[in-house]
Amino acid sequence: MFNWIKISRIYKGKVTQTHKFPWIAHIRFHTSLESKINISCAGTLVDNYHIVTAAHCLFGPNANFYQPENVQVYLGILDKYRDVKKYLAVERYIYDGRYVPSSPMDYDIAILRLKTPVQFSDTVYPICIPSSDDQIYRRLTVAGWGYFDLSRTLSAVLREVDVDFIPKSTCNQMKYAYYAKYAIRKSNLPSYYGYNVPPVHENHICALDTSTDGGTCRGDSGGPLMFKNPQNGRWYLIGVVSGGWIQCGEESGVPDLYTSISSYRSMILQTAYGVCVRPY
Numbered sequence: 001m002f003n004w005i006k007i008s009r010i011y012k013g014k015v016t017q018t019h020k021f022p023w024i025a026h027i028r029f030h031t032s033l034e035s036k037i038n039i040s041c042a043g044t045l046v047d048n049y050h051i052v053t054a055a056h057c058l059f060g061p062n063a064n065f066y067q068p069e070n071v072q073v074y075l076g077i078l079d080k081y082r083d084v085k086k087y088l089a090v091e092r093y094i095y096d097g098r099y100v101p102s103s104p105m106d107y108d109i110a111i112l113r114l115k116t117p118v119q120f121s122d123t124v125y126p127i128c129i130p131s132s133d134d135q136i137y138r139r140l141t142v143a144g145w146g147y148f149d150l151s152r153t154l155s156a157v158l159r160e161v162d163v164d165f166i167p168k169s170t171c172n173q174m175k176y177a178y179y180a181k182y183a184i185r186k187s188n189l190p191s192y193y194g195y196n197v198p199p200v201h202e203n204h205i206c207a208l209d210t211s212t213d214g215g216t217c218r219g220d221s222g223g224p225l226m227f228k229n230p231q232n233g234r235w236y237l238i239g240v241v242s243g244g245w246i247q248c249g250e251e252s253g254v255p256d257l258y259t260s261i262s263s264y265r266s267m268i269l270q271t272a273y274g275v276c277v278r279p280y
Contacts, residue, residue, distance in 0.1 A: 012212045012214030016158040021158070029071050050114070072088075094113065107201075139164060142161060165205070243256070
């Protein structure tokens, strides 16, 4: 059993140019479609049927499971209130069988299969995933609709921030230096959830803008951590927003945690047959 605390945002970033990231999905999880209260997360389109997001988004307070029929997926939007029109329905979930809500940042990845295929356009199409792990990352980009300043207000528009890749050994040193208490990045959760993370999991990527402490916060769960190859201009999905320091945005110097896509490449390929897999 675990305690719940208040969390999540793209902090110290900027508003994203319209349709810059045409693969980003805004996802709403309801206890029922009649319910006005929902948990919101982000996700990433990887082919015409599948969205990659965080496994912890599938569970509400007290580990209640959100049924697929009560999930709404929106693509091609900048403003999550004004641009929302028709949503896409979800048929089922696929996620790592080792995932448990009591350790919500371990094995924290899920794939949503849509009921109907996405029609690709100039404003909606999938991101690629790397076919190998031979790229040395330095600067990455994360985007979402989460908190963006200390007012603890969820952003209406998609925002992005560039972050530095941090090796696991350095990440652990930075984390313990601040006795960091971590929290997942979902929206609309009670205000008392947080717990101590042991040495970062083998499936984690650590990142933070080390010059500004910019990164993720409440409402950014499930969103993409992305790398843009400067040689060919192509974007790749590198990680999925999982969690970070409980007081995100308060200049802690504590890195955020992302689930590494490289650890789940085979799962994605076995599930999403049309996924864009490209070398760097």
